[in-house]
Amino acid sequence: MAQVIVVGGGLAGLSAAHTLLERGANVLLLDKQPFMGGNSTKATSGINGAGTQSQQEQGIPDNAKLFFEDTKRSARELARDDLIRVLTGRSGDAVNWLQDKFGLDLSQVARLGGHSQPRTHRGSAQFPGMVMTYAQMERLEDLAVSNPERVSIKKKARVVKLLKDEQGSVIGVNYTHSGKTETAYGPVILATGGYAADFTENSLLKKYRPEYYNLPTTNGDHCTGPSSPHWFGRPNDPEAKVKFLAAEALRGVGGLLLDNQGQRFVDELQHRDYVTGKMWENGKFPIRLVLNGDASKQIEWHCKHYVGRGLMKRFESGEALAKEMGLKPEVLKKTxxxxxxxxxxxxxxxxxxxxxxxxxxxxxxxxxALMTPVLHYTMGGLEIDDEARVVGKDGKPIPGLFAAGEVAGGVHGANRLGGSSLLGCVVFGRVSGDSAASYLLQRIGPLAEKAAGRLGAVAGHLGAEPSKPAAAASSQAPAAPAPAAGGAKSFTAEEVANHNKKDDVWVIIDGQVLDVTSFLADHPGGEKAILLYAGRDATEEFNMLHDPKVIPRYAPDCVIGTVKK
Structure with missing residues (x-):
């Protein structure tokens, strides 16, 4: 069967690809980064879903109607009811699909700001965005190896042109890869993300929202496009342009926002744009997000991760916290x-x-943690309809062109609810996959009926295979290369500590020494995430975020030896 071209390897693109396989289509995925995942891997709070299996098991009386009303209230004047109905109406199925198809743990359900019911799902370990994205990414990569006739993935591939026929239908793309310009034919799904890291003089951000242009961002450098209240400030790097995202779940579990006088100034569970506005209105910086012991236990993994990165600081008493804030203890006690x-x-x-x-x-x-407003996301660039078809200037869908994720406008209106970012990617990734597969079958014409039986069988084998846990699905990944006996290199911790500069970076992970100097620019989380541990043992932090197979799968050449015992 002819292929569908998916542009972008974040959660929206991956969800589209897996849906296409379920529908019997072939997939060519093009991603401009050396590693897929995009900003989806950074999402830390969870994914929204109404009427899910997890909610039902916990007796949470949620439904799509309530979710629609909450989203519409948040979206305000820019609401697109048709897109909100798709987002909320298919939310429960999206969460169940992730659990059933990829064996993910999404059993913990929390209430974030702007939600009338607890509906934000996550598991007990690791960042939800990373877990969801890696599970889909690794499954697709395995299929590209075992069934290359059905799945092809090309990284460091940049699409430079959409190809159209005489009727204006999109029929393929031109893209650059390995120094050459290539051509691929088929319907196209654009899942290229936003532009909140584009600080060039001619950026869309500066053109359309210049009031936000000078804010820092949580986005990776590859996101070349509102304001969110959630940023962790590094006390030793307060002016950094790229900031670390703080999970909305930190407010959702009961965290309080206090100004520099130790006073609350806002309902912490309001919409993020409302909280941001109150931050500016209050103006008494630094503003701190404070979690007490109970709130910390509810989201213990996040706190441990943030403390380890120097983004949060733990205080053993209210008196110690008051001293840090330069306040008398009785002031904090009164609050x-x-x-x-x-x-x-x-x-x-x-x-x-x-x-x-x-x-x-x-x-x-x-x-x-210290907090300040940042550019967390952009929403739009392309208009879509409720079938994820891109709408042209004439108000009609452009045949053969679809979009999903942050590049598509109108889904979230003026303000996106926490937990709906990953949801938008999965829901509209799946919608775009469904629509593109149907379009492809229609274009094939008379051959479609003859191929239907064969395609259905293949889809059942590849796309709709029985669910299995992500760890089990990748159990056949190659083991990390162990240094050869006799010629094995080993280093002392002191020797590793000497390699702590940007142009010479070694780290220790699970007793192995890795030279990650050449990997810095390619790291999906940005080079700062590695440089923080330059010359040090990064085992605990690495294992909090990654599965053990990540090194043998994505960076086997970085292993240069072991640590001397």
């Missing part, structure tokens, strides 16, 4: 007492309606 009184009376002075955990006391431990 806690006023908050507790509002919780108990169910009458918060800032209108907060949902609370969790016991009373806040000074005799507790706290995880704390």
């Amino acid at each position: 806690f007492d006023v908050y507790n009184a509002g919780v108990n009376a169910k009458k918060d002075p800032f209108g907060k309606k949902f609370f969790s955990g016991p009373d806040w006391t000074m005799n507790d431990y706290f995880n704390v």
